[in-house]
C-alpha cells in the first residue's frame with residue numbers, strides 16, 4: 001500500500017520540521033511529480049524485494065565456503081555500484097504539494113527497505129486496519145518462531161497508522177504487549193482498531209497471529225498527537241493512493 005499526504009498533513013509536517021529541528025529535517029518537502037515518484041518507487045521496491053530474497057538465501061544457504069566467499073565478492077561489487085550515488089543519510093519522509101508522500105526507508109513499510117518485513121497494511125476504514133504477510137527465516141527468534149521484537153515492531157507500525165489514519169500526526173507514547181503463545185514463521189495476520197480517544201490521546205488495540213487461529217500477541221498502545229502537531233481535521237487530511 002502506498003500512502004500519500006494531503007494538505008493538512010503537509011502543513012503538519014512543516015510544523016514538525018520547524019519545531020523539532022534537526023531530527024525532523026528528515027521530513028522533506030520535495031516537488032518530484034507524483035508519476036515520477038510512482039515510477040521510481042516501482043523500480044526501487046523491485047530491487048528491495050530481490051535483496052530481501054538475498055537475505056533469506058544467505059541465511060539458508062549450505063553451499064561450500066568458497067562459493068560463499070565468491071558470492072560475497074559479487075555482493076560487495078553490487079553495493080559499490082549503488083554507492084556511486086547516495087543520500088547523505090537516511091531516506092526520511094518526503095512529500096510533495098500534490099499530496100503524495102513516500103517513506104522508502106521506514107523499518108516496516110519502507111518500499112526501498114529490504115530489512116523491513118514484507119508488510120502491506122490495508123486501512124479498511126478510519127480507525128481500522130489489517131495486514132497479512134508471510135514471515136520467513138530473517139524474522140526468527142525462538143527456533144521456527146517469529147522474534148518477539150519483530151511482532152512488536154510490526155504492531156507498533158500498524159497501530160501508529162491506525163491512530164493517525166493519515167489525517168493527523170501521532171507518535172507512540174506507550175506500547176504494552178502480551179505474548180500469549182509463540183507465533184510460528186509463515187503466514188501471519190495483524191488487526192488493529194482505535195479503542196478510544198480522549199483529546200490528544202488515542203488508544204489502539206491490536207493483535208497478531210496465524211490467520212484464523214488464536215491470537216499470539218495482544219497489544220494496547222497509547223498514541224499521542226504531539227502538542228506541537230495538532231491539525232485542523234476539517235481540512236482535507238491524509239489520503240491514500242488507489243493501491244491502498
Ligand SMILES: CCCCCCCCCCCC(=O)SCCNC(=O)CCNC(=O)[C@H](O)C(C)(C)COP(=O)(O)OP(=O)(O)OC[C@H]1O[C@@H](n2cnc3c(N)ncnc32)[C@H](O)[C@@H]1OP(=O)(O)O
Pocket residue numbers: 156157158160161164166168169170171172173174200201222224225226227228
Ligand atoms: C505523519 C503521519 C504519519 C502516520 C503514520 C505513522 C505510523 C508510525 C508508526 C511508528 C510509530 C513510532 O515508532 S513513533 C516513535 C517512538 N515514539 C517516540 O519517539 C515518541 C517520543 N515522545 C515524544 O515525542 C513525546 O513525549 C510525545 C509526543 C509522545 C508526547 O509529548 P507531548 O505532546 O509534549 O505530551 P504532553 O503534552 O507532555 O502530554 C500530553 C498528555 O499525554 C501524557 N503522556 C505524555 N507522554 C506519554 C507517554 N509516553 N505515555 C503515556 N502518556 C503520555 C501526559 O501525561 C499528558 O497527559 P494529561 O496530563 O493530559 O492527562
